[in-house]
Amino acid sequence: MLKLIVKNGYLVDPSQGLEGKYDVLIENGKVKSIDKSIFIPDAEIVDVEGLIVSPGFIDIHVHFRDPGQTYKEDIASGSRCAVAGGFTTVVCMPNTNPPIDNPNVVDYILEKAKKVGLCRILPAGTITKGRKGKDLSDLYTLKNAGCVAFTDDGSPVMDSNIMRKAMELSAQLDRVILDHCEDDKLAYGAINEGEVSALLGLSERSPEAEEIQIARDGILAYHTGARVHIQHVSTSLGIELIKYFKERGVSITCEVNPNHIAFTEREILFCGGNARVNPPLRKEKDRKALIEAIREGIIDCFATDHAPHQTFEKEIVEFSSPGIIGLQTALPMALELYRKGIIPLKRVIELFTINPAKILGLELGSLKPGKPADITIFDPSREWVLNEETNFSKSRNTPLWNKILKGKVIYTIKEGKIVYKD
Numbered sequence: 117m118l119k120l121i122v123k124n125g126y127l128v129d130p131s132q133g134l135e136g137k138y139d140v141l142i143e144n145g146k147v148k149s150i151d152k153s154i155f156i157p158d159a160e161i162v163d164v165e166g167l168i169v170s171p172g173f174i175d176i177h178v179h180f181r182d183p184g185q186t187y188k189e190d191i192a193s194g195s196r197c198a199v200a201g202g203f204t205t206v207v208c209m210p211n212t213n214p215p216i217d218n219p220n221v222v223d224y225i226l227e228k229a230k231k232v233g234l235c236r237i238l239p240a241g242t243i244t245k246g247r248k249g250k251d252l253s254d255l256y257t258l259k260n261a262g263c264v265a266f267t268d269d270g271s272p273v274m275d276s277n278i279m280r281k282a283m284e285l286s287a288q289l290d291r292v293i294l295d296h297c298e299d300d301k302l303a304y305g306a307i308n309e310g311e312v313s314a315l316l317g318l319s320e321r322s323p324e325a326e327e328i329q330i331a332r333d334g335i336l337a338y339h340t341g342a343r344v345h346i347q348h349v350s351t352s353l354g355i356e357l358i359k360y361f362k363e364r365g366v367s368i369t370c371e372v373n374p375n376h377i378a379f380t381e382r383e384i385l386f387c388g389g390n391a392r393v394n395p396p397l398r399k400e401k402d403r404k405a406l407i408e409a410i411r412e413g414i415i416d417c418f419a420t421d422h423a424p425h426q427t428f429e430k431e432i433v434e435f436s437s438p439g440i441i442g443l444q445t446a447l448p449m450a451l452e453l454y455r456k457g458i459i460p461l462k463r464v465i466e467l468f469t470i471n472p473a474k475i476l477g478l479e480l481g482s483l484k485p486g487k488p489a490d491i492t493i494f495d496p497s498r499e500w501v502l503n504e505e506t507n508f509s510k511s512r513n514t515p516l517w518n519k520i521l522k523g524k525v526i527y528t529i530k531e532g533k534i535v536y537k538d
């Protein structure tokens with residue numbers, strides 16, 4: 117019997133209200149027990165004195181570009197980024213080529229993920245065939261093939277009738293809709309509509325593009341009873357709307373991309389295309405509203421929207437591919453909120469663990485005995501630089517390239533196996 121003890125760490129597990137110095141005993145890939153001090157003669161020991169021990173992080177929004185655009189990322193390189201960032205489970209978006217709109221693509225991803233064997237990769241299937249917004253995908257078949265959620269991420273579902281049908285079906289199938297909210301008639305351009313777009317003469321994406329779709333889909337969720345999760349909310353009114361629906365008992369949740377709480381549209385002036393993302397970086401008032409929403413509990417989880425693109429695809433802002441890599445930078449960015457005293461450490465961890473697990477309806481994000489031993493162990497004050505040596509992605513599109521980051525994952529354990537060690 118394989119036994120491993122994670123010893124002397126400072127455990128923070130919001131799913132069971134645990135915080136303090138504890139040892140964790142792992143047996144056959146599962147959490148066996150948690151206690152003040154565990155001694156077992158035949159167990160392997162990992163001494164993590166001075167480090168934080170958390171349930172394995174879950175990222176419900178990554179783009180691994182596999183199949184189809186593996187020059188940007190693939191399932192192997194994406195998995196390496198994930199575990200280096202502390203993520204033991206990720207949900208990969210279906211805007212691949214071909215898209216995840218049929219069981220063959222799901223099989224391909226699950227098989228490759230298994231071969232790589234680093235993190236749990238759960239595919240999301242498309243809402244519409246080919247992500248074209250015209251015909252509903254076969255959601256039933258996609259669920260049976262292994263899709264944990266449905267989304268046309270990268271594009272909105274513009275047809276309200278199709279979205280309504282998708283919600284009705286997903287409610288029956290007990291799956292969540294991951295909702296990319298941007299009305300594409302209003303969000304046609306490169307960056308946020310504001311002073312930077314005016315200054316640089318760039319095409320625009322307005323905040324109301326996002327807000328209109330949040331309002332519509334909150335209303336559809338109210339009527340259909342579906343679970344709707346708003347992806348990468350980025351505006352202050354967007355937050356207000358989500359709060360409105362939550363207060364009325366609608367099954368609506370939301371995520372924030374750490375880049376939206378760290379940067380504003382002004383980042384374009386410093387980083388050009390590497391600061392271009394959809395929805396775009398917004399204004400200071402939006403950034404502040406997102407932080408406040410994290411503090412108040414309106415935002416349910418962090419999601420990286422890890423979106424790798426090559427340097428040549430980022431050169432000219434107006435024509436650049438939107439997206440920022442984020443798996444390795446998410447923890448240090450989130451820890452800034454803890455360091456500034458805005459939220460306690462247990463809230464940071466809740467936003468990476470039990471909350472995303474609940475959104476997906478997965479029995480993960482917790483170290484209760486009997487659960488899979490997925491564990492993230494980090495040093496909140498270790499400084500490091502994301503550069504050629506430390507980056508595991510095939511791409512390097514982030515404003516944080518070559519910057520000093522604070523907070524580093526030291527071990528990632530998946531089902532009792534060490535899958536990353538600093």
Ligand code: DOR
Nearest residue numbers: 179270393394423438439
């Ligand atoms: O910035 C983005 N990049 N937003 C999306 O919704 C899609 C993503 C991508 O696939 O690159």
Ligand code: ZN
Nearest residue numbers: 269270296347
């Ligand atoms: Zn998106």
